Amino acid sequence: GQQVMQIPQYQHVQEGEDFTTYCNSSTTLSNIQWYKQRPGGHPVFLIQLVKSGEVKKQKRLTFQFGEAKKNSSLHITATQTTDVGTYFCAGRRVQGAQKLVFGQGTRLTINP
Amino acid sequence: GAVVSQHPSWVICKSGTSVKIECRSLDFQATTMFWYRQFPKQSLMLMATSNEGSKATYEQGVEKDKFLINHASLTLSTLTVTSAHPEDSSFYICSARDQGAVGTQYFGPGTRLTVL
Numbered sequence: 460g461q462q463v464m465q466i467p468q469y470q471h472v473q474e475g476e477d478f479t480t481y482c483n484s485s486t487t488l489s490n491i492q493w494y495k496q497r498p499g500g501h502p503v504f505l506i507q508l509v510k511s512g513e514v515k516k517q518k519r520l521t522f523q524f525g526e527a528k529k530n531s532s533l534h535i536t537a538t539q540t541t542d543v544g545t546y547f548c549a550g551r552r553v554q555g556a557q558k559l560v561f562g563q564g565t566r567l568t569i570n571p
Numbered sequence: 572g573a574v575v576s577q578h579p580s581w582v583i584c585k586s587g588t589s590v591k592i593e594c595r596s597l598d599f600q601a602t603t604m605f606w607y608r609q610f611p612k613q614s615l616m617l618m619a620t621s622n623e624g625s626k627a628t629y630e631q632g633v634e635k636d637k638f639l640i641n642h643a644s645l646t647l648s649t650l651t652v653t654s655a656h657p658e659d660s661s662f663y664i665c666s667a668r669d670q671g672a673v674g675t676q677y678f679g680p681g682t683r684l685t686v687l
Contacts, residue, residue: 492675501664502615502678547614549676557603557668559676563614 463550465562473570478535480565482548489551491524491531492559497544505533540569573599575667577679584655585687591651592682594665600645601667605676606638609662621648655686 462485472478482491490509494502506515508524508531515522521534531550535542545566549559574597584590594604602623607615619640620628627640639651648667652659664681 494678501681502666504675504677507675557620558605558617561615561617566612 463548463560463562465548465565467565468563469566469568471568471570472538474540475537478538478542478567480533480546480548480567482531482533482550482562484529484550484560486552487528489528489553489556491528491548491550493522493531493533494547494549495544496547496564500544502547535567538567538569540571543567543569573597573667573669573675573677575665575677575679577665577682579682580680581683581685583685583687586656587654589651589653590655590684591649592663592665592684594648594650594667594679596646596667596677599667599669601648602645602670603668604642604648605666605668606640606648606650607664607666609664609681611662615664618650652684655684657686660684660686 464483466481490507492507493505495505496502506522511528512526513524519536523532531548533546545564547564548562551559576595576597578593582590604621606618608618609615617630618633621640621642623642623645629635637653642648662681662683664678666676666678669675
């Protein structure tokens with residue numbers, strides 16, 4: 460079945476450093492969504508990417524969708540302590556499909 | 572963004588009892604809701620897809636007779652863990668898909684179940 464691999468599993472950075480998490484699917488995706496889950500909290504929707512090669516920015520966060528629509532990345536510039544949490548990507552294989560397949564998540568911790 | 576509520580937020584029960592968890596979409600209608608289970612420091616595992624007015628679709632390996640799902644209306648889905656055992660202790664999270672927003676899924680705050 461479809462698999463979504465996410466790396467790294469853990470990342471620890473100094474405050475102010477950049478951070479990137481990568482997501483790779485075994486199959487072409489219709490779209491990909493990114494979520495952030497704070498410790499003890501629930502996943503919160505960040506963004507959805509739909510088009511091949513799409514790049515979206517939210518302040519210090521940059522999201523990319525690969526040309527082949529099989530990979531994606533989230534890059535955070537100059538991390539802050541509020542960025543702590545686990546970042547999940549989730550892909551939908553075909554347009555209109557109900558099910559999202561989640562990556563394993565990347566847990567980000569920050570040294571202030 | 573859209574709001575999804577979940578009740579209760581945590582529950583402790585004795586082994587052998589049943590526990591019902593409610594998931595509500597507060598400001599939108601959701602024909603489809605999803606139930607996930609999450610173990611500590613792990614990803615979300617989809618248990619089942621709940622469709623309003625029809626039977627739920629369970630993922631492979633999930634016992635439908637143990638995890639009863641009812642999607643009675645466009646804003647409410649319930650998950651009942653029947654005859655709970657300690658190994659059922661987990662964080663259960665529901666999500667609802669907003670039909671009007673290209674399929675964005677919004678998550679509830681989760682229910683932490685502890686079975687003694």
